[in-house]
Each structure stands twice: as structure tokens, then as C-alpha cells.
Amino acid sequence: MPAARFDTISFLSDYGLADEFVGVCKAVIRRIAPGAAVIDICHEIPPHDVRAGSLALARAAQYLPVGVVLAVVDPGVGGDRRAVAVEAGDGEAVFVGPDNGLMASAVAMAGGAQRAVELTNDDYHLPAPGPTFAGRDVFAPAAAHLCAGVEIDQLGDAVDPLSLLPGVLPLTREEDGRLVGEVLWVDRFGNAQLNVDPADIEAMGDRLTIRYGDQVRTAVRVASYSALGPGQIGLVVDSYGLVSVALDRRSAADELRLHPPAEVSLEPAAER
Numbered sequence: 264m265p266a267a268r269f270d271t272i273s274f275l276s277d278y279g280l281a282d283e284f285v286g287v288c289k290a291v292i293r294r295i296a297p298g299a300a301v302i303d304i305c306h307e308i309p310p311h312d313v314r315a316g317s318l319a320l321a322r323a324a325q326y327l328p329v330g331v332v333l334a335v336v337d338p339g340v341g342g343d344r345r346a347v348a349v350e351a352g353d354g355e356a357v358f359v360g361p362d363n364g365l366m367a368s369a370v371a372m373a374g375g376a377q378r379a380v381e382l383t384n385d386d387y388h389l390p391a392p393g394p395t396f397a398g399r400d401v402f403a404p405a406a407a408h409l410c411a412g413v414e415i416d417q418l419g420d421a422v423d424p425l426s427l428l429p430g431v432l433p434l435t436r437e438e439d440g441r442l443v444g445e446v447l448w449v450d451r452f453g454n455a456q457l458n459v460d461p462a463d464i465e466a467m468g469d470r471l472t473i474r475y476g477d478q479v480r481t482a483v484r485v486a487s488y489s490a491l492g493p494g495q496i497g498l499v500v501d502s503y504g505l506v507s508v509a510l511d512r513r514s515a516a517d518e519l520r521l522h523p524p525a526e527v528s529l530e531p532a533a534e535r
Contacts (some may be wrong), residue, residue: 269357269410271446272301272331275320276398277308278335278384280324284396284531288403291389295407302327311338313365315432315523321368323502327356327414332369333406334360346382346401348415349427351375359406363399367430376424383419433458433524441474441507441528446521447505452533453514455521459506464498470532471498473508475525481532482508500528 278284285306286298290303304323308316315337324332337344337360345362352374358512359382370376370535382388382401387408391400405418406496435444436457442463448456464471464484471484473496482496491497491511496519508515508527 265512269330270299270413271328272296272299272333272406272410273304273323273327273330274306274333275304275308275316275328275351276302276306276322276333277310277312277432278306278314278337278398279310280306283321284398285461288335290399291399291403292407295318295404298460299407299410308336309449312336313338313363314431315448316365317368318432320366321372321430321432322448330357331406332358332360332366332408335367335398335400335402336365337363337397339363345422346370347422348380348382348395348405348409348418349376349424350378351474353377357406357409359402359409361402362428364428364430367427368432370427371430376427377426378415379422380415380419380425382423382531383491384417387413387418421517426498435459435463437529441530443526443528445526445527446508446523447515449516449522450501450507453510453516453518454501455508455516455519456501456503457506457508458528461500461506462519464506464529467531472528472532474500474528474530475519475521478519482529483512 313336347362349358349497357372360366389400430479444457444459446455447458469484473480482498482500488511497509497511
């Protein structure tokens with residue numbers, strides 16, 4: 264047997280936990296690479312939501328250990344999208360999943376793609392009764408074989424890393440004196456993360472006008488949720504360094520009806 268190169272697989276999917284899908288993938292990994300630890304990043308990505316999966320993986324990427332990243336949000340399963348393994352970060356990470364933009368931003372954060380292969384070598388697949396569970400039959404086995412010492416180029420045909428589909432991370436823009444962004448993500452507590460860097464609104468002061476849909480509200484920049492008074496809308500720098508719209512101990516997303524990918528604009532509030 265070849266020497267094991269990795270001992271950790273970090274696993275993200277939209278499989279949820281109501282069915283057996285995650286457990287079966289982890290069982291496949293265990294059979295092929297019994298010494299590999301599996302870290303569950305998240306399995307509650309909304310079904311088929313490649314954008315949400317890409318953002319979650321990008322948020323997590325800088326904290327993941329050296330190893331294999333198994334990412335499966337795959338609405339094109341069974342179709343003509345490629346199944347790939349992508350080596351990044353001087354070989355410290357290999358990303359395994361569909362070539363649909365899901366892994367692109369995280370790969371970039373890990374140092375960029377250095378080598379990539381399409382998973383065409385079925386010696387490293389499970390026999391598939393049907394084509395719709397690539398997580399079990401293609402991706403999990405490939406991730407496990409990498410942990411068992413198989414080299415990436417044994418998994419299939421080389422592909423040009425430049426041919427991999429890019430991720431879609433929205434950029435802010437300036438428009439009529441306003442900074443226009445969008446809601447990227449709503450966390451469990453209802454905080455609505457924007458694609459806005461705190462430096463982008465530094466010059467706007469501590470009171471801002473926030474516009475979305477037909478709503479025009481006033482928000483205040485604060486350092487913590489508890490600094491917000493009753494009824495105040497806050498702009499808080501979240502744990503990933505981006506501006507989030509928040510209420511104190513209440514769901515801003517639900518009460519303000521702010522959900523991805525709603526467009527939001529920010530500008531200095533008029534003086535009272």
C-alpha cells in the first residue's frame with residue numbers, strides 16, 4: 264500500500280441529515296481509509312444552492328487543516344458537468360467535487376489551483392446502480408483514496424486548471440452616492456451578512472441609511488449586538504470581517520425581510 268499523504272477529510276454538502284446520504288458517504292470513506300478523520304463543515308446547504316455552498320466553503324477554508332476537502336452541492340449530477348480533484352496550496356489541500364463553481368473561491372483562498380484531474384478512472388469509484396449519487400460512488404471514494412496514499416494523477420485525466428469554472432462572488436458598486444451590495448448569507452441567529460467591507464463605509468459615519476426593496480431604514484454602526492437599543496438596526500462587523508445587518512437577540516433577516524441575494528444600498532444618513 265502507498266504511504267498515506269493526508270489524514271483528514273473536511274466534508275460539506277447539501278445532503279441534510281434527514282436521510283442516510285452523509286452517513287453512507289462517511290461509511291465509504293471509512294472502508295477505504297479507516298485512519299482518516301472526517302470533519303463535517305456543513306450539510307444543511309439549501310438543496311442545489313451552489314452559491315450558498317461556495318460561500319460557506321470560502322468562509323471555512325482558512326480554518327481547515329491540511330488534507331482533502333470533499334464538497335458536494337451538485338445539481339448537475341448525472342449530466343455533463345465534470346467531477347474533479349483540484350490540488351492547491353503547494354499540495355497541502357486537494358478539493359474533490361463537481362466542477363460547477365462550488366470549490367473555486369475556496370481553492371483561490373487556499374493558494375490557487377496547481378493541478379487538476381477529471382475523476383475518470385473508475386478503478387477508484389464504487390459500482391453505481393444509477394448516476395445520481397456521485398457523492399457516494401465517485402467523490403467520497405476519490406477523497407478516501409487520496410487519504411490512503413493514491414496520487415491525484417492516478418484518479419483520472421489531467422485538465423487545465425484554467426478551464427475550471429470560476430466561483431461567483433458578487434462585488435459592491437457605487438451608484439448615485441450609495442454603496443450597493445447584497446445579502447450573502449443569513450446565519451442561524453438571523454444576522455444578514457453583506458458583501459461589504461467595513462472600510463467601504465468607514466467614511467459614512469455612525470448613522471447610515473439602508474435601502475432594500477421598498478424599505479428605507481436607519482442603521483447604526485456598533486461593535487456588538489448588545490450595543491443596540493430597542494428597535495435599532497445595527498451594522499456589525501461579523502466573525503468573518505464583513506458588515507452584517509443585525510438586531511439585538513432577534514432575527515434581522517425575518518423581521519426586516521432580508522434574505523440572499525437581496526440588493527442593499529448604504530449611504531450616510533441625513534442629519535437630523
